[in-house]
Amino acid sequence: MKKPIIGITLDSEESGHYSKFPWYAIRQNYLHSIEELGAIPFPLSHSLNSINDIASFIDGIIITGGNFDIKPSIYGKKNINSRNEKNIRTAFEIQLCKLGLEKNIPILGICGGEQLLNVYLGGTLIQDINSLNYKTLDHEQSNPRNETSHEVFIVSQTKLHSIIHQSSIMVNSAHHQAVDKLGKNLIINGKSKDGIIESVEHINHKWCLGIQWHPEFLITEADKLIITDFIKNTL
Numbered sequence: 001m002k003k004p005i006i007g008i009t010l011d012s013e014e015s016g017h018y019s020k021f022p023w024y025a026i027r028q029n030y031l032h033s034i035e036e037l038g039a040i041p042f043p044l045s046h047s048l049n050s051i052n053d054i055a056s057f058i059d060g061i062i063i064t065g066g067n068f069d070i071k072p073s074i075y076g077k078k079n080i081n082s083r084n085e086k087n088i089r090t091a092f093e094i095q096l097c098k099l100g101l102e103k104n105i106p107i108l109g110i111c112g113g114e115q116l117l118n119v120y121l122g123g124t125l126i127q128d129i130n131s132l133n134y135k136t137l138d139h140e141q142s143n144p145r146n147e148t149s150h151e152v153f154i155v156s157q158t159k160l161h162s163i164i165h166q167s168s169i170m171v172n173s174a175h176h177q178a179v180d181k182l183g184k185n186l187i188i189n190g191k192s193k194d195g196i197i198e199s200v201e202h203i204n205h206k207w208c209l210g211i212q213w214h215p216e217f218l219i220t221e222a223d224k225l226i227i228t229d230f231i232k233n234t235l
């Protein structure tokens with residue numbers, strides 16, 4: 001049986017460490033988790049030249065996170081403690097998200113990818129959870145990210161609930177931003193106890209979930225179920 005091909009977005013750096021010239025990067029477990037659960041990862045450069053051709057043959061899309069924030073003006077806000085931007089990457093991911101939604105290609109947005117999905121659909125972001133005027137959980141956990149750090153309550157009668165069949169799960173947490181106002185046709189399917197939105201899903205699209213934590217670490221059964229269901233729905 002043909003294995004599905006999952007287009008997966010890369011991070012980018014201008015120079016330093018690996019090369020003095022601009023380079024792409026991705027944490028290995030983004031690719032290994034997909035392979036382990038039965039699909040073929042296909043890393044995507046940030047070029048718009050071939051994006052239409054790529055969207056015609058990939059079976060699923062994973063929009064990943066990275067050490068950057070979406071430029072706040074894209075969602076109509078002034079910068080308040082938003083951090084560094086990667087605008088070429090963001091432009092590419094917006095176009096990829098648009099094509100995925102138009103062509104009904106399954107989409108999994110992880111961390112910054114969830115935020116991108118929300119912004120593309122007209123939503124906004126909390127620019128810095130630590131700047132909120134109430135005490136929140138530590139969403140940039142200090143323990144290793146292959147361990148969980150906080151609980152997420154799953155909303156019943158959502159797609160996410162139908163995938164994992166649990167009303168609360170433990171997740172890792174490596175974000176300082178989060179979904180604020182929801183994008184069009186998105187609903188909340190998971191929240192932490194401090195009220196931070198931890199996951200969203202599209203109400204019309206075939207399979208489109210945004211997850212604020214990192215299921216690619218495959219720490220819990222729920223992480224495995226999410227990626228497995230995503231891959232299953234790309235066939």
Ligand SMILES: [Mn+2]
Nearest residue numbers: 139172173174
């Ligand atoms: Mn969190």
